[in-house]
Amino acid sequence: MSKFISIGFAMLTIAILNACTPTRVSDHVKLADMNSWHNKSTDSIEATRTDLKSWWKGFQDPLLNDLIAKAVNANHDLRIAKARVREASTSVTIAESALYPSIDLFASGGREKKIDRIIGVPGNQGIELKTPTADAISGGLAARWEIDLFGGRHLEAEAAIAQSAGTEEALRSVQVGLLAQVATNYLELRGLQKRISLQQEQIAVQREKLRALQLFAKNGLATEADVASQKTLVETTDSALPILTSSANTLTHRISVLLGETPDKLETRLSQAIPLPVTMPEIPKLLPTDLMSQRPDLRLAKTEVTAAAANLGAARADLFPKLVLSASGGFGALAVGGFSSLAESVYTLGSGLTMPLFNAGRIRAHIAAVDARLDQAALNYEKTFLLALEDVENAFVAHTSSTERKMRLSNAEKSAQKAYQATDALYQRGVKDYLSLLDARRNTLTVGDERVKAETATRVSIVSLYRAFGGGWDSGAANRAENDGIARKIPPA
Numbered sequence: 001m002s003k004f005i006s007i008g009f010a011m012l013t014i015a016i017l018n019a020c021t022p023t024r025v026s027d028h029v030k031l032a033d034m035n036s037w038h039n040k041s042t043d044s045i046e047a048t049r050t051d052l053k054s055w056w057k058g059f060q061d062p063l064l065n066d067l068i069a070k071a072v073n074a075n076h077d078l079r080i081a082k083a084r085v086r087e088a089s090t091s092v093t094i095a096e097s098a099l100y101p102s103i104d105l106f107a108s109g110g111r112e113k114k115i116d117r118i119i120g121v122p123g124n125q126g127i128e129l130k131t132p133t134a135d136a137i138s139g140g141l142a143a144r145w146e147i148d149l150f151g152g153r154h155l156e157a158e159a160a161i162a163q164s165a166g167t168e169e170a171l172r173s174v175q176v177g178l179l180a181q182v183a184t185n186y187l188e189l190r191g192l193q194k195r196i197s198l199q200q201e202q203i204a205v206q207r208e209k210l211r212a213l214q215l216f217a218k219n220g221l222a223t224e225a226d227v228a229s230q231k232t233l234v235e236t237t238d239s240a241l242p243i244l245t246s247s248a249n250t251l252t253h254r255i256s257v258l259l260g261e262t263p264d265k266l267e268t269r270l271s272q273a274i275p276l277p278v279t280m281p282e283i284p285k286l287l288p289t290d291l292m293s294q295r296p297d298l299r300l301a302k303t304e305v306t307a308a309a310a311n312l313g314a315a316r317a318d319l320f321p322k323l324v325l326s327a328s329g330g331f332g333a334l335a336v337g338g339f340s341s342l343a344e345s346v347y348t349l350g351s352g353l354t355m356p357l358f359n360a361g362r363i364r365a366h367i368a369a370v371d372a373r374l375d376q377a378a379l380n381y382e383k384t385f386l387l388a389l390e391d392v393e394n395a396f397v398a399h400t401s402s403t404e405r406k407m408r409l410s411n412a413e414k415s416a417q418k419a420y421q422a423t424d425a426l427y428q429r430g431v432k433d434y435l436s437l438l439d440a441r442r443n444t445l446t447v448g449d450e451r452v453k454a455e456t457a458t459r460v461s462i463v464s465l466y467r468a469f470g471g472g473w474d475s476g477a478a479n480r481a482e483n484d485g486i487a488r489k490i491p492p493a
Contacts, residue, residue: 029305029378031385034288039396051284052294052471056183058281059459063274064186067259071182074260078178081171088167095160098146098153106330107139140330140346147325152317155310162307169300172473176296180467182258184460189251191456193273195449196244202445203241206234209438276455280462283399286469291388295470298388301381308374315370318363321355391468399461406454413451416444 051058056068072078148154210230216222252270256263292298329347356363423440426432466472 029302029381031292031382032288032389034389037288037393037396039393039400051281052466052469053474055281055284055466055471056179056463058279059183059277060279061186061277063269064183064277067186067255068179068182070259070261071178072175075178075258076260077174078171081167081174085164085167085171088164092157092160092164095157099148099157101143101145101325103141103143105139106142106328108137138330138346140328142328143326145325147323149323150317150320152314155314155317159307159310159314162303162310166300166303166307169296169303172296173300176467176470176472178258179472180463182255183463185251185255185258187276187456187459187463189248189255189270190274190276191452192244192248192251194275194452196241196248197273198445198449198452199237199241199244202442202449203234203238205438205442205445206230206237209435209442210234212434212438276452276459280459281466283462283465284469284471288389288392291385291392291470294475295388296473298381298384298470301377301384304377305374305381308370308377312367312370312374315363315367318366319356321353324352324354326350326352388468392465395461395465395468399458399465402454402457402461406451406458409447409451409454413444413447416440416447420444 056064146153210227213222213227213230217224217227252267253263255270256266259266286294292302327347327349329345331345420437420440420443423432423437427434427437
């Protein structure tokens, strides 16, 4: 007996000595060190948090503002993400509940009547012996509490909090992408509508040239080959119009889905051609380090590292003893036959200490698996940061190239317009023929179409840049909420 007592005392001593054994692991991840952008724009400015939160207002387009407001309130992906946030918050409560005692109410009752039959009496099937009917009832409270000696339960709760925070970052990531999609599709739609107008004018010019050639051919001033060639050009130019119209309708339908509406509700509002916004948001002047606080996908990746680190600590805690305290109290009553009920109060107090000795490597294999998950989360965080850098650099390159192309095409359009005006002046004096005038006009429209495409690309590149920076939500408010203790945190074990 004394040997068992000694073993129990030794286990308790080990538990006390190991009570300070750290089960927490470091969640530090070393990211690439960058102090500036390689392809940054020279016209960038210092952007405030307000600019990043509502960047689309820089286009000064009331309809775009209205579309984005509706998308934020009605988009289905955003609503699904919000439901996931609510679901994740309940898992935090479940994990934290393991830190506190559990108290249950129990009650039971029943009636018992026992009949014994004695077999083997000569000349009889047996003798029945009846006992009095017994009524029993009991009830009370039972409590159980697992003392978190090594912080395993605390770390599980911390992991649940990190995972819940991750769903909030996923919600913000959906919102950032949603705003960029609405703005991109809207700007592309406006560009297509302008291109459709230019294409219709281009078709009119080509048909007028065909009419002129047919008239010239009747008078022997043009050949049938000239007429046939122009007919081919008319049909080719005309064939591009259905493609542009189809693309515009597709964008309208996409915007409708993003707004959570059926296409017919937006077709009337968006069918009217409106020029591209003249003003654009300023290019934000942010550093690569700002991405870690502003981009939701990076913040999400960081919460995954935190959760994986906490889970690893919780898995290591399974190597150490567990202490459970239990208590119960209540009453019991028994009534036999016609006698009065006998009642008494009962209570129990207990404690239990368990420590793993042999489990065929199950616990250490679980620790190794969770450790591998932590490595995956850390590597994913590093990869996400590199992808974020790539995203911003590509957006800078797209903006620079589209801006330069728009500037050159604007100059080309001005030159084409001057050429058309000069040709028109010569035509009025009889120096140039009518076909030359039509060709000059066609050249102006062709260059104008390319210029509209470049203008659209420039505005879309601004949207891509703000999306790459994680604009569309207020990171400052979220950080202040965390610093003020609004976000729930479990203290380290």
